[in-house]
Amino acid sequence: MTALAALILSASAGSGATTISTLGIFAGLTLAAHLAVRRWAPSADPVLLPCVVLLNGLGLVLIDRLDHENPLENGAQSSDAAHQLIWTGIGIVLFAGVLLVVRDHTRPAEYGYTCGLAGLGALLIPALLPAQYSEVNGGKSWILLHGFSIQPGEFAKVLLLIFVASFLVANRELFTTAGHQFLGMTFPRLRDLGPLLLVTAMSLLVLMYEKNLGFSLLVFGTVLAMIYIATDRVSWLVIGFSMFAVGATIAYMAFPHVRVRVEVWQDPFATYYTSGYQISQALFGMATGGLLGTGIGAGRPQEVPFAKTDFIISTIGEELGLIGLAAVISVFAILTVRGFVAALATRDAFGKLLGGGLAFSIGWQLFVVVGGVTKLIPLTGLTTPFMSYGGSSLLANYIIVALLIRISHDARTAPPPPAPRPPVAIAEAQTQHVSRRWLGKAQ
Structure with a gap:
């Protein structure tokens, strides 16, 4: 229901037939991913894939919305959303391939x-x-x-x-x-x-x-x-x-660029017209969004450089508000926690460490991204998993989720350890008489 509500909200952004067709193709890809999980990891945690679908779908909508605000030099509309959709299809193919090839997470x-x-x-x-x-x-x-x-x-x-x-x-x-x-x-x-x-x-x-x-x-x-x-x-x-x-x-x-980022982190408005412009515009946009946001299509997130990649969090904060941004962070938190749960549920040390590391990497990357955009920490240039425009990050994160789903499935289907045998009373234990003559021959 949450994913469906996000799709309905996205379709109301007013982006036209292109957005609707993009969402239709994305729905088909989502169904393919679901069928892959049902075929090769049916016992996996049912929450992991919906969280990824929600984040990926919302990211597609925001990228498509920014395409309409940033036309190309010849006046044509940017096609980053179409490219992201292609990368999503490739990512789901890799996702299914990992589930098919890695039948045992310890391999x-x-x-x-x-x-x-x-x-x-x-x-x-x-x-x-x-x-x-x-x-x-x-x-x-x-x-x-x-x-x-x-x-x-x-x-x-x-x-x-x-x-x-x-x-x-x-x-x-x-x-x-x-x-x-x-x-x-x-x-x-x-x-x-x-x-x-x-x-x-x-x-x-x-x-x-x-x-x-x-x-x-x-x-x-x-x-x-x-x-x-x-x-x-x-x-x-x-x-x-x-x-x-x-x-x-x-x-x-x-590194001079590291010193520049630290100076911008300390006071971005001191260099507003140069190095501090990006983070300053992001802060202005999130302040404009306030609690409820301006609504998808009603803000001006395109004023922030790299709004589709490094600063898609500021786009969410402006058009969906603090509530929408908190909801997105909550979905990431659910994804990370369920990844840790899958890691803890498995009985082997490798699965625990690999699952814990993969889940932590998603949550840690989100913290670094949100911390940089909100000026909590210096900006690092990382992208938001599943949401930012970019094929490499999307493919790698789909591989991570596939491994977490495999670990979750194996943890839920592993046979329970054998129950300890109850002690047998001495009076009921089987005994055998051994003669001294036989013992002598054995020696």
């Missing part, structure tokens, strides 16, 4: 190191390419070929999380028992962290070189959360926050 653990190397390779490709084939808005994190663009880091995120989960499961005893005592906390030995530190450090260094610091924060925070889930040690949080403080200081001193 990826067998390829943990392979996934780690593949993830590093995916991150390295844009860094090695010339700027004309990899750079967009100053960041080298894309592959650009003849009108086709993709961001391999989005898929590297999933591969790296599989590696981290498999590595932590294989070395869990070293992380939880061995270590050095300091200030009442147990710190791990450096030699036990070798592969994990190597992969994480290389990933962050590559992302910093590509000026993709928002994605670095996403990967670092998710890996730290997975380590804490695996070990339940506060010392890991101390190590993580200390590393973050050092890394943030180095980034502030080494």
Whole structure:
């Protein structure tokens, strides 16, 4: 009912026949995703897919609404909504493919190191390419070929999380028992962290070189959360926050664009006509929306640069108001919590860590995005999962949801552990007489 209400609200935006046809195609794609779940994961949590459909559908409507406000140079209407619909179809195909191929959520653990190397390779490709084939808005994190663009880091995120989960499961005893005592906390030995530190450090260094610091924060925070889930040690949080403080200081001193973002975060109105224009317009728009919003099609979210991608949250805040924005955040919260529930319900350590890491990555990314748009934290440039315009993010997030659905299905269909056999009274136990002669022969 919630998804249907969102579709009805979206259809009333007045975008015409194009919006209606887009929603019709999207409804067909949604049905295909539902049938894929019913076919290959029928016992999965029934809440996960509807949350994704609601977010994706609302994002499509807002992108289509912004298309009408931002015509192309020749006067034709922008077709970003049509492109997003195509990416949605590809994402649902990948979603169904993951459910079909990954019949057991523990199978990826067998390829943990392979996934780690593949993830590093995916991150390295844009860094090695010339700027004309990899750079967009100053960041080298894309592959650009003849009108086709993709961001391999989005898929590297999933591969790296599989590696981290498999590595932590294989070395869990070293992380939880061995270590050095300091200030009442147990710190791990450096030699036990070798592969994990190597992969994480290389990933962050590559992302910093590509000026993709928002994605670095996403990967670092998710890996730290997975380590804490695996070990339940506060010392890991101390190590993580200390590393973050050092890394943030180095980034502030080494990268001019980081210093600019910190200055804009401190006072965006001081540089309103230059670097602070984007965040200032976003704050003005959300203030205009107020509690109930201006209504879809009645606001001016197109005044915010990158309103379809990095700042789609400000579009929601302006046209749907604080109530609408809170509802969207609540849907993300439900999706994240149900992902954690699926992870906790599974009986194997790999499923718990992978499911927890995937669910945390969705919630953590939303926090970073909303925090940047509302000036709670410095802006990072991440996109809102399932809602922002962009194919790479949409495809990767559909893969994440497919893995969560697989974990949820396996957790609900796994056979219960065998009940312990009741003790047998000595008087009723079977006995056998053994002669001394037989014992002598056995010796």
